[in-house]
Amino acid sequence: MALSQKPTYISVPSSSREGLFQPGLQASGQSPPEWWIVDVFFQKNPSIDWILDVDQQGRVYWLQAGESSKALAEVENVIEWLIQKDAKRNESIAVIGGGTVLDVGLFAASIYQRGVQKWSLPTTLLAAVDAGIGGKNGVNFKGFKNYIGTITQPDFVISDFRVFQTLSTLDVLNGWMEMTKHALIADPELWNTMKQFKTIPSPKAMHPLIEEAAAIKKRMVEADEFEFGLRKTLNFGHTVGHALESAAAVKNADLSHGVAVGLGMIFSLHWSATRTEHLDIQSELIDAAKSIEQWIKSGAPEQARTALQAADCATLWSCMKKDKKNDIRGVQEVSLTKIGHAVWNQPLSFSEFATCWTKAHEGV
């Protein structure tokens, strides 16, 4: 099925000497967006220097990144600001930031006056390969992840990988985890390349891999925009990941999305291995879990340990039972039949979860 609205994707060459994202904005052939919702990081760190001039014109809403901003109250704040600015329906809104800022900003843009033209300018690796493309916009609600939102495609997506230069090691790891997910569910060749890295490479060294990972997401969204089937495979590792995030939030423990998904994928790989009798497949799935474990241990060992201590099996299970992907049959998981091939809507029982969960995280 064709997309309800096909975004225009523009990539800025990494050799460009112009300001971040600027060549992409020019290449769109459009006049610049009227309104900007921007991660407050770029107010203090002027790597996107021209946005400070736009701010001088009163056209920037600075938004704090992080899960606590992914709330209806923040969406209301953005909408109130747009009303105060007298933003019109035929004007456009651009959002610059990582996954949390894009989720909030693009959601606000998708409902303001029933939706205006929106531009996605991802600034984290995770957002460039995942959150910034695909049209899922929204916020958390009462402790449940991404419970309220819309699926409406951005009109323009501008990628500029030069922006990753200021990313922390943790945020490179977070993006690498979503790239890992894309490779594991759909691209054995990409996985073969990624697994060679014992430590995570710098963003500059992984540009072609970022493009491949983003292309996987784009293909899946084009094939199944509203997640009736194939797109569900992008939730690999997310049922457990979201439960870990919810449990960590209750305890005020820091847990970034990518690390949560990484821990979730370790579980899902172990569980997938129990579902095949082919020893070679079992061992490649367990090896993949070990690679993820190694990356997490080198990038966020404390965060991972705290997250695993923040919740027991029963607590996680109660969060998993509230996952959006479930249906009347109970918890529905994505599993791999082999590297590069994922199946969705696989029922998962509590006893299977408890057994594999303990085994999966013995080493973390």
Ligand SMILES: NC(=O)c1ccc[n+]([C@@H]2O[C@H](COP(=O)([O-])OP(=O)(O)OC[C@H]3O[C@@H](n4cnc5c(N)ncnc54)[C@H](O)[C@@H]3O)[C@@H](O)[C@H]2O)c1
């Ligand atoms: N909508 C979707 O399809 C989708 C897909 C995947 C993930 N997500 C969501 O994305 C969120 C995670 O996104 P995230 O990991 O980008 O988190 P984030 O938005 O919190 O950004 C992480 C940190 O990086 C900082 N930052 C942003 N750009 C930077 C840069 N260029 N240099 C230095 N620091 C920078 C931010 O200020 C923040 O401190 C989660 O809430 C997750 O649910 C959404």
